Amino acid sequence: MAEQTKEWLVSFDTDRIKNYIFATNNLKEIRGASAILVEQDSIREEVLDKLPPEERLKGERIYSAGGGGAFLVVSDEEPQKLIEQIERDFRHATKTGSITAVCVPLERNWESLWFGKNMDKAAKKLQQRKSRKGELGVLPVEPYMRLCDACGNRPAEKRFEKDASGDLLCESCRCKRERGMDVRKASFAEGFVAQFKKYAQKFPNYKVWEEARPPHDLNELGSLDSNGYIGFLMIDGNQMGKLLSLMETKERYLKYSEKLKTKVSEIVFEVLGKVTTPIHGVLPFEIVLVGGDDVMLFTTANSAPILTTKILEKFEAESLEILQAAGLLREDLWERLEKAYSEEEISIARDEPFLIHKKLTMAAGLVLCHSNYPVPTIVEIGERLLKNAKKKCAERKIHYQQGAIDFQVITGSATDLDLARAMVPHNRPYTRTDMEKLVRHAQGFYEQRFPKNQLQMLYDACHRQSQGHGTIAALSAIARLKKRDHRRVLREFFREFSPEGESFLYWPWRLVEKIKDTGETELKTALVDLVDLYDFVKKETDHGKSH
Template sequence: MYLVAIRALKIQDLIHSSSRLKEVAGGSYLLGRYCSRISSRVADHVTAHDKGKYIFYRSSGGEVVAAFEHEKHAREFLRLMKEGYRRLFGRRVISSTTPIEVGDNGSGSLNELHRDLAIARYSGFAPTAQVQNPYVAICWSCGERPADRVLTDDSGSDEPTVHHFCLSCDLRSKSFEDYKSEVEQKLKGGFTTIPSGVDDLARHDRSGYVAYMISDGNSFGHFVREIPDLDGYKGFSEDLQETIDECLFSVLDDAKFLSNNQMAPMLPLMTGGDDLLVLFPARWGISMTLDFVARFEEAAKALGKYSNSVESLSMSAGVVICKQTLSHKTVHEIGEDVIKSAKYTSKRSGLSSALAFRVLAGSKYCDRDASNTNLATGCTCGGFRRSEIEEILAMRRELDDLSSSHRRRLKQCLSSHSPMLDSERERVLKLISERNEDTALKVREMMSHKPKSIFAVLEGWEYLESHRRNS
């Protein structure tokens, strides 16, 4: 048997290259179909004449790993899959340079394959020229590729709107309904449908805010490299996807009371592999993300049987809470910074699950270091270990009767280390004590022992509600 692999690079950038959320979700669905259905059809095509055998070891998450009985079939499979990816997404994909012959037990071939992919990844591609022609229309959605079709939208206005689309963005848009149907079959908690757009989730918040969850596995690459054989790699790939789907949609079991209809308070935009992008209502985004991370950490213990790694699998997640009108491309850029904070915390705490969040007040934002607080635009809160986030949710419930003016003044005191604010801090605590002495004592203790946690409570005050009825 001859082993080959194809892997898509910068999947997040690929998915977010289109401008509308439906095309983001449709792009994720198309990538999944490329890995599973299209790869299977291509394998059938290249082996049809000689009746050669083949085995798929992985076909999800932007990666396809397969073994063919004949080397010529493996080479032809690589050629057709790379061409298909280029036509479907307008980009190139890395692959193993030559088919790798597999021994009797497959030992060593998997590591050799990963080394081949790593070389291809860091070798990069030769630059390609962008189309520059005044007579060629550029795609309205992605703004990158030449448009080859014209679509008319006659809804919501007196005059129809004409847009030019490239093949890839047109296919993504048309794939959304198929993606929606596929996701709705996995729903739990009595829900039967998912939102069609961000507006459906923004209705849960009086200010029109939503929560974007971006998640990524911790040291999954090291875990995979310690898998000793191809059969174990195949079993791990299949079980990992099932585990992630089960943990994500199980969050809905405790969320039935959030909605009085059959629409789930969740819109998965990107699934497959350990990279996820999911929309939640802003009020429960942090709580639902924490629930997902906790469920995965527990369920992933069963996956340890596939690898010789001594480290257990865990998940880091970043939550960006913002206005529904903020561009998903902008949210993606911010989310990359937020999840870095969670990843850093995870590594410092021995690769345990971690979470960070950022609340963006209004539709504007500015890039800055996480330690530099700007209350007008929000700051990154995190990262925190899973147990610390649970503690923050409990602190939020304990301080429920803090007034908005007291919260604002406390947050200003905590955001600066100036000695001049010590007197202001005491004045605020005195005012809180006049209203509720027990709350003042709790605040004083938290500020002394857990200033980072209480600042996170004050920063995310409106968005630290539990999605569980009895919490």
């Protein structure tokens, strides 16, 4: 008897996506890699038609964004040819990138069962296969072959003749650079620049955005603020993986994934349009990735802190729509979960934050550094900061009620985050609302032209790691300041970031904690964080002046 037709869930995800995007220091290749991934997401549905006629499958795309996605297909046997086609197409397009795909069979009458079970099963199988895949090594080729002038890892294959560089590039970097050059053309319809400009048509000053071009490189982006510094934002949603197993039907998952994809893009575009404006006809940002709940972008340094807080704030305010699309705010959700799962299988608790507060949150890592700082190191530090922010969100006091942000200003050549923060009594990471307060106070100091020599004196005193020394320096500064507004902004800052209910005798310290095991006192102060931010904040209205 012939085997009955089965339905399969095919799930896939890009391997080490950051390694592919940030393989070089050049914005040309980063922009090109980003555009290639966007194109792959948009055309992946065509993979079903690429199979030979005798192997062609009926199916539909459930989701495709940010380098990952899923298909539902009908096949008498395991759709291995489809998996091979997905992986082969991605390799052909990226040259050096790879994607992992798996499939799981759906039970008969699966539409009457909880669809999230299948998504959860596919996610676990995908993770297992990804963990078993070894990273392809790069064979040593020197001194027999010339290395690529861009990535420095792979053999150069051809001289690039479409710009004046004359660089010898490997095939992957050549494709990235060509696509990056295409993105800068006004007629190019793919990529995040085109998506942003399409969204910007609703802005009152749309003409300004339409005529603006992307920055030539990160040095040009850094020069837009006249300080040579750039910001790198890495943002990720909290607890998003928990939601996947909670989708009751395929339709719910479709609505959830599409709403998440469009909502995050709209939020990023909207905030960019409100906080920034083109400078000398150049876009003051470079969007690297907006896929699902993942966001990565370069910006001018002066706009980066405000952009980060605004994106997190707007996502929290509008995430209710995502939860509603997923069907996770239904009054009978828990009863339906108990019917579909055993008590041990249910992946959430009754007091789950997104159920109580009816919103989702994000965490962010923000790096502020010179535009010529090595991009792979920027990304590595950004990932560390993002992990710190996620830990902050998970703290018992916060418990995902709001997002969190960790940031680092890199002024020297330090490449290790722990080394850069050694002996610095910083108070990072911050909750979103505390980061907003910190930025607002830094703007106030900037607006009042607070004496930088006084800030430096306080900054140095805090580094003495002495509670008494820091407090004496803080009180002495208030006594010495001649202008009333200077004394006012300093007092207001200390009151905002001092222990609640404590007197001025604690200034400038925010927390005095005991280090576990040693019993020694650990001093923390928001003042050093304010000083670090001082040169990178302006009033929001200042961002558009003289541009």
